[in-house]
Amino acid sequence: MVFPLEPDDPPQLGPYRLAGRLGEGGQGVVYLGFDGAGERVAVKLLSHGDRETRARLARELQALESVASFCTARVLDASVEHQRPWVVSEFVDGPSLAQRVYDKGPMRGGELERLVIGTATALAAIHAAGVVHRDFKPGNVLLGPDGPRVVDFGIARAEGASTMTSGLIGTPAYMAPEQINGSAASPASDVFAWAATMLYAATGSSPFGADTVPAVMQRVLFAEPDVSVFPPRLRGLLGAALSKDPTQRPPARDLMVALVNPGTSGPQPSFPPSQPGFPVSQPGGVHGGGAQGGPFAAAMASRPPGTTGPASPSAPTAPGSGRSRRGLVVSSVAIVAALAVLAGVVLWLNRGPATTLTTVVTPAPTGAAKSDPVPSQDDTGPGQDDTTPSQDTTPGQDDTTPPQRTRPPAQENAKIPERFAGTWSGQTTSTNPMNADGAVNTVVLTPGESTAQWSEKDATVDCTATIELVSVKGNTLTFSLGTSKGGCIPGTIWLDLEGDDLTYTYRDTPGMELVTETGKLRKQ
CATH class of the missing domain: 1.10.510.10 (Transferase(Phosphotransferase) domain 1)
Structure with missing residues (x-):
């Protein structure tokens, strides 16, 4: 999906005209571009690049020329001379x-x-x-x-x-x-x-x-x-x-x-x-x-040449269970040591603390060999009977743990029903350990429309986006959150009408799946 350019996006990089956004992440923004012959290309503008980074990028681009083009998006052009390098590659439709x-x-x-x-x-x-x-x-x-x-x-x-x-x-x-x-x-x-x-x-x-x-x-x-x-x-x-x-x-x-x-x-x-x-x-x-x-x-x-600095689901098998493992056997001490190495490291996937993910890895308690229970990802979907038992729960998890939702198939010509009309807002909480207090989320729902206006705000985050209606099932609306102004992470939003409240649930994009937000929204 192509999203409109934002006001601070460049209209052109080198000879390539930029026509829209294909995606954004912690590494930079990917644009849909057109070359001088009118052919579509993907243009990645990296977030930043110091002298060492640009030199390393040039070396890597040179090596990538030898990768067979049939299996990749072939690199066509690049500029490593500017503070924000950019790379042009083949557009994959x-x-x-x-x-x-x-x-x-x-x-x-x-x-x-x-x-x-x-x-x-x-x-x-x-x-x-x-x-x-x-x-x-x-x-x-x-x-x-x-x-x-x-x-x-x-x-x-x-x-x-x-x-x-x-x-x-x-x-x-x-x-x-x-x-x-x-x-x-x-x-x-x-x-x-x-x-x-x-x-x-x-x-x-x-x-x-x-x-x-x-x-x-x-x-x-x-x-x-x-x-x-x-x-x-x-x-x-x-x-x-x-x-x-x-x-x-x-x-x-x-x-x-x-x-x-x-x-x-x-x-x-x-x-x-x-x-x-x-x-x-x-x-x-x-x-x-x-x-x-x-x-x-x-x-x-x-x-x-840049100088290279030093490098500064199944449940786990219970210890003693007798289950064999291939290859390396890792003791419970190993994970404590591994997590200790990562203690205090902040993975900035985006720049805010709510839907934008900032995760601090802290050491696990000594001897902790069992992970926290994880709800199944393949259970009850939006709008289905919430009493349906999970068929794919993690062994040993508490049976009262609610199943995680999965996004339903898209419905053609889905429209917002009259009963959802209005501006809804409320405080949500997040599984992001850096921001358990979450943020204020607001949605504006207009009957008969297939999109809605969404925002998320707190002291450091100010994201807005037009979210697209995926499906309507009973008293549940499912929306897709794509690229937003403010750089929040794409994902899925479920809105469940329960009396005078909307129950708000957000899950980030598949393949990352590290943040969930929930809360009650009230009509304003």
Whole structure:
């Protein structure tokens, strides 16, 4: 979906005319642009870029030239000379995997197998070029008309690497155990993230839960995801790719070969235990010996090289249960140590404390081997009987825990009913640990319309947006929150009419799924 340009957006970057916004995140804004010939392109304007960042970005862009273009959104142009670098890539006319699952639910059959094979092939091509993705997740897989494309690698992490004091880069629900324990990203960690993303596509939910960051990280370290949703011939491959031990994960190339040749007995790791995958010689995951002499080489030559600073769901199995684990066995002390490394680190996914997510990771109590209960993500949808029991709850969780909602399919020509008319406002609370007090949310509902006006405000946040009506079911309206003025995180909003109140529920975008907001709105 393309959103209008905002008043402070540039009308043009270099020779590229900007026509609208495709998305916004902590790394910058992605625009729909047009080149001189009128062809559509995607233009990413990064949030900032110091001298070191721009030099690193130029090196990474040079290496990305050697990545096969069939499996990615090919980089067409870039400018690293300005304070805010920008990168132009091929426009992929299709939704992200996250949006596809959000709209239509889990993938099945041939559609799922095509995704598994296509993305494994893409990852093999990326690694063959000497590049580590470092943030493989549902939002970074685009479903084009000619197949899946893996995007946002290398350049997506360029300026982020120098701003996080722990060196932690990635999305928690798709990070490999060794990354949580402080190791650098590698091809093996990409394989783990790929497998977790495929499990998301098959189930519609993050394989390690969607509540607090410490709880998600604990499950990454301890939990064995259930891969039974896949056909038998894929289960072994996905299970091996999700091994806790990076040396036991198959390389992407072996995965690709096994997937396209069902007669193989399965891939075996081909790298030594001390070195899971090729070495990463540059901060951006660029392997030495990248492409030379391409259009980005001049950008490198024209600047002094930057100096690289130091790197400053299933439930977990109860200890002693006797359940076997593949590869690395992680003790309860390991997660305490891992979270201690992350203590005080702020992951600025956006800039405010409410719907905009700011998460501080704090150490878990010593000996805490069991995560907090996580509601199922595949339970009662909006407007359904709330007494329907969950069929997919986390083992051992309190049965009174309400199920998390999932967004229903879009209805054609959905309109706001008369009974919802008015301006509704109230205080909401958030699962974001930095802002449990939440914010004031307001919605303006006009009967007969398919959109509504939404806002969220507190001392540091002032977001406004036009939200789109997805469905009407009984006394429940479901809206989609896209790009907002103020940079709040996209997601889904449910409004339940209960007497004189509207019960407000917000969940952030699939693939991240770390924040929920709830509260009562009263008519003003």
